[in-house]
Amino acid sequence: MxxxxxxxxxxxxxxxxxxxxxxxxxxxxxxxxxxxxxxxxxxxxxxxxxxxxxxxxxxxxxxxxxxxxxxxxxxxxxxxxxxxxxxxxxxxxxxxxxVPAIKPAAEMTQSGVIGLLGTAATIRQAYVDRLEAEFAAGKLLLRHAAPELVGAAEMKLRGGSPDPAIFARAAQGLRSQPRGDEIDTVVLACTHFPLLLPELSAAFGPKVRFIDGAxxxxxxxxxxxxxxxxxxxxxxxxxxxxxxxxxxxxxxxxxxxxxxxxxxxxxxx
Incomplete structure (x- = not known):
């Protein structure tokens, strides 16, 4: 002990x-x-x-x-x-x-199209590829690197007000991909990002649910x-x-x- x-x-x-x-x-x-x-x-x-x-x-x-x-x-x-x-x-x-919460996201999605927001280093990892293959087979996982969100979370927690355009760009980065308009579940693959849930919810709209691994x-x-x-x-x-x-x-x-x-x-x- x-x-x-x-x-x-x-x-x-x-x-x-x-x-x-x-x-x-x-x-x-x-x-x-x-x-x-x-x-x-x-x-x-x-x-x-x-x-x-x-x-x-x-x-x-x-x-x-x-x-x-x-x-x-x-x-x-x-x-x-x-x-x-x-x-x-x-x-x-x-x-x-x-690790990115791809497994529960695959269980949650109704449309079969999942968005994943993370850092550039995270979304390119073979580990994420393996999670997708194992838990999201038959689903479409769209990835977008949103490094601006890290700085926005740091600013917000210290009392600052991040530029709303940051969240609009994160949403557009997923929405602009083929079938991106069908996304109904977004994996927040960076522990900073749940600190921005109200802002991200406003940017994506009420039909999108968010999940993280905390x-x-x-x-x-x-x-x-x-x-x-x-x-x-x-x-x-x-x-x-x-x-x-x-x-x-x-x-x-x-x-x-x-x-x-x-x-x-x-x-x-």
Whole structure:
């Protein structure tokens, strides 16, 4: 059994992993959490596979050695589709990844046409091809890279107002493809994107449903830690902390965004 104070480490390139943290809090309210935002390398989606793999493996190795987590959650689709296997190979700790929710989307769709919004790095991965072949056979999966949404989510969570044209472009990127007008289900294949659900819903219209993997990830985390003791903060207490890489000048605004998720401090790496 792990030490009762051993944390869960939730890792993302920025604030997107907070959507996963929120679901983990619901299932494991007594869990101690360290949230890691690698903002020095944000966004991951415009980097090569080699760059992402090296960075994620290196950072998680250092963090695991320093904080001895009971479990690591890579709350980033791009990092997971590229580096999950490598991280599992090198770390002696359970690692939960994030993958596009293609399977439940295929079960939800009525039209048989599914949209997928992600980063450029995510949508081109063979891992996504395999998910499509396994779970969406007989469906049409249309993919669109929407990197602007990452910056929009970061801005929104810090109190800014993203340009509505960003969401219109994301919708048009899927709608303009053959049979794009038949899309009734959209997979949000980046943990940042659920933070923009109201804006995306307005851009796509009322006939489109959205799905992401946050609940499924939290269920997996809860399953892998079931029966383990916890002595983390009580619900509503801001005793957990975040680690943020990069320039710290924006950290006061970032901390305000983190606080509703139970994060009370920001520390450097």
């Amino acid at each position: 792990p030490d009762p104070s051993a944390p869960i480490l939730i890792f993302d390139s920025g604030v997107g992993g907070l959507t996963v943290l929120a679901e983990v809090r619901k299932m494991l309210p007594r869990a101690r959490v360290i949230y890691v935002a690698d903002r020095a390398a944000l966004p991951y989606g415009d980097k090569s596979e080699a760059e992402i793999a090296a960075r994620v493996c290196g950072l998680l190795g250092r963090l695991a050695e320093r904080y001895h987590p009971r479990l690591i959650c890579i709350a980033c689709n791009t990092a997971s589709t590229i580096a999950l296997g490598m991280v599992r190979d090198v770390l002696e700790v359970p690692v939960v990844g994030t 609940q499924g990830i939290a269920r997996r985390v809860a399953y892998l830690t079931q029966g383990q003791p916890w002595n983390g903060p009580a619900a509503g207490q801001d005793q957990d902390f975040a680690i943020v890489t990069g320039d710290a000048t924006d950290n006061p605004a970032l901390l305000r965004a983190f606080q509703p998720f139970g994060i009370g401090r920001i520390l450097p790496l």
